[in-house]
Amino acid sequence: MVFGRRIMKFVHYGLAFLLCLLLLTSHGCVPSLTSGFSQAETLVAEKDYQGAIDLYQEMINTKAGTTQARQAQLAMGELYLRVMEQADKGIGIYKQLTVDAPESDETAEAYYRIGIHAFKTEKYKEAGINFELIVNRFPQLEISNKAQLMLAKSFEKAKQFEKATETYDQFAARNPKSERAADALMLKAKIQKNHLGADKDAERTYQQVVKKYGRVQGLSEQLDAAKVELKSMGAFIPRPDDPTQTPVGQAMERQRRRIERDRPKNAERSRAIAGMGQDSGFGVTAEEVMASFGTIQGDDQGTFYDAMLMIANMNLQEENYRDAGALYFRAIELAKADQGKIDPYAYLRLSICYRKVGMSIRAQELMRQAIRKDKEVLNAVVRAGESQYANEEYEKAIETYKSVVGFNRKMDPEIYWRVALAHKKMKDVGKEVEYLERAVVASPDYEDALQSLAEALNYRMKERTRAGYYQDLVEGKGNSYEVQIELAEVSNRYGQHSKAKSRYNNAARIAQRELEKAENQADKSALENKILQAKIQAAITSYEIGKPEDGSQIIQALAESNPDHAMLDYATGQIAKFNDDSEGAISAFTIALGKNPRLSVAAVALSELYLKLDQRDQAVSTLEKYLSQNRYDRQTRKKLNALKNQSKESSPQ
Structure with a gap:
């Protein structure tokens, strides 16, 4: 009997032990992933980084496709990035995670960490791309809100102030009852006032904070700050809304x-x-x-x-x-x-x-x-924009029009033109010209846009030479070398490289026909130079549209007959730039300018490259040196003035 009780007791404890073992195993504790992470952390603390990496890799291999494996990938990426300071390896692991499990929560975290690293290294465009991916693909996660705020900050750091204010506004709309929404609107107003010079817009934003959040508990600091700003601007302080x-x-x-x-x-x-x-x-x-x-x-x-x-x-x-x-x-x-x-x-x-x-x-x-x-929906949106425009709600009209760009290519030119008209009403000449140019790129025969662009360039931008090109197009006289080069450059500006290539080739053919008729040697030399320039620009666009072999063949053929021409060095620089060889590009552009100090495309390309490398002083001095020998190049002077103004804005007060 005693023996029987002992047997039952042994069975009881044995079953209990097996049950505990099963529970521990099911939670990954024998050998547990929790202890695996703890062991890895211990190894990191002991600076045995390779041991920790091996342990993380073992978890990834043995638990492939699971949450634990993805967490191990995140931990390994963090170890490389933050502790071992091997950023390329850490970012590579994060990127691999986004490929392996594109819809997982861990992928959202990976995008966020990639974005934060890019932000800290001042690669604000790359940072923004990653933050925007999170906002759009993982809106259900709290990290999406953090990403949206970081997206706004990325735009702000990149001096894309309009996009920054728009993103802060979107965050507030997404979190209408959150304390962070009021903070976002305050940041929006600050940018409007300090960077965009839009005091009236800033005033309305501060008033929005007071009206919308005046009855919300815990926001006294934001409300007081908004009221102080309104008072300093001599603006009306509204009463809080009662919904x-x-x-x-x-x-x-x-x-x-x-x-x-x-x-x-x-x-x-x-x-x-x-x-x-x-x-x-x-x-x-x-x-x-x-x-x-x-x-x-x-x-x-x-x-x-x-x-x-x-x-x-x-x-x-x-x-x-x-x-x-x-x-x-x-x-x-x-x-x-x-x-x-x-x-x-x-x-x-x-x-x-x-x-x-x-x-x-x-x-x-x-x-x-x-x-x-x-299909009538598209027309309804355009009519809504027209109504907002008629009611002088120009910002809303712009947003409405832009929401349907790209859905009907035949309507795009008109939509761009209407956006330009709204910017004209807001006295934003730069944006007016931008959207008129976009309209012309979309349809070079759209007369309303051509006429408006000619007028804007002539009367408001004082660029009368360019204005003349668009007036020629209005009058049906666009089949000239200069007009085709202008259309090519504008097409390139907005990423329409195939159209640009076609225009450059048109220009070369026009110059070739004129060369065949020319009798004066000076005229022949000038036309030969024009042909060479147009063909080289067409070759460079081949790289942009993914056909580098075509561009290379053209440039090699031109080099055989024009071995010492400065444009070939310019082409070499552009190709080096395309291949991320900054040193080679700087060298080639410098050689081109040494051969021909009047080559504006080389001066502008070199300045832009210095700017990309965050060497602003070099960018400015490049244009200054070029303009010292080319005083009447108005377009390049405008670029220099814009660059100097940006430098003033970014310098500490």
């Missing part, structure tokens, strides 16, 4: 009461409210937005999502893009599940909400769906 007293707020309250009044007693929670499908990315659910309206009973006629759309429209009118977007998303999702019809404009409005909170990729996809369902 229930606005026209839209009152309408929403009436809707809530009506729904509650009509709701059947003991109505069950509707299946739409119960939640379904994927995350909208707005950081709030339709359930949370609709909570104040009570429980809504759906029916076969789709009254539930009709009501939801109505409330979404009210939120959109109130510029509450987060809540409106969550409702549009769920209403569309429910309609799809019911195989019901839904207004294509709901897709358009959802696109607007995504755009307003900074999720541009989703915004474009929703806009594409809206246009696919009803």
Whole structure:
């Protein structure tokens, strides 16, 4: 009997031990991943970095495809980057993680770390690309909010102040009830005032902070700061908004009461409210937005999502893009599940909400769906922009027009032209000319844009030579060497390299025809030089469009007949620059200028390269030296003045 009890006791303890063993194994503790990470940390503390790397690699190999393996990749990348200071290896591991598990939470963290490293090393464009990927692909994660703020800071550091203010605004729209939203708007106003010289815009932003957050607890510091700024600007300090007293707020309250009044007693929670499908990315659910309206009973006629759309429209009118977007998303999702019809404009409005909170990729996809369902949507957006323009809401008109660029190539020139007109009203000549140039690149026959560009260049930019080229195009006299070179350079400026190559080749053919008719030797030499320049520029664009072999063949052929020409050294510099050989490019551009001190393209290219390498003084001195021998080159002088102004802005006060 005693022996039997001992046997049972042994079995009991044996089973308990096995159960513990199973539990420990299931949690990865024997040998556990937790202890694996701890061991790796111990090895790092002991400076046995290779031992830690081997341990991380073992976890990656044995647990491939799991969360633990991805966490080990992150840890290994951090070890290389932060501790061992081998940035290339650390970034390489992070990038491999983004390829291996593109949709994982760890990939979002990897993008963030890559972005932070780029930011710290002052590679702000690269940093922004990584932060923007997180905002668009991982909006459901908290790291997405951090990434959006870092995206704004990246734009700010890169002196892209308009994009910085837009991103801070998008963050505030995405987090309307957050303390960080008020902080973001304060940063936006600071940039508007100190860097953009837009005092009126800054004033409106400070007023927005007071009105929107005046009744929110815990924001006294931001509110006081906003009031101080408004007082210093001599601006009106508004009273805080009461959301229930606005026209839209009152309408929403009436809707809530009506729904509650009509709701059947003991109505069950509707299946739409119960939640379904994927995350909208707005950081709030339709359930949370609709909570104040009570429980809504759906029916076969789709009254539930009709009501939801109505409330979404009210939120959109109130510029509450987060809540409106969550409702549009769920209403569309429910309609799809019911195989019901839904207004294509709901897709358009959802696109607007995504755009307003900074999720541009989703915004474009929703806009594409809206246009696919009803082509009239595109015209409706343009009409909305026209209405905003007529009401002198120029910033809104610009944003509206730009939201549909690229969806219909035939309409793009007109849309660019309308954006330019809005910038003209805002007295932003630089942006006016930019969008007129974009319109011309999209359609060189679009007369409204050609005429507007000729006038802007002539009367506001005082660039009368360039203005004459566009006036020639208006009058049907664009088949000249100078006009084709101008169109080629503008096409290159906006990334349309194939069009640029075609224009350069047109210019070379025009000069060749003139050469065949020329009798004077001086004229022949000038025309031969023009042909060479146009052909070399066409060859360089071959590298831009992914056909370096074509460009190389052209340049080799030209070098045989013109071995000492400065343009060939310029071409060598551009090719070196394309291959990231900065030292070779600087050498080639310098040789080109030594052979021909009047070669503006070499001077500008060398200055831009110095600027890219953060050697601003060298960039300035390059243009100054060139202009000392070419005093009447107005375009290069404008570049120099702009560069000097940027230097003043960036220097400490």
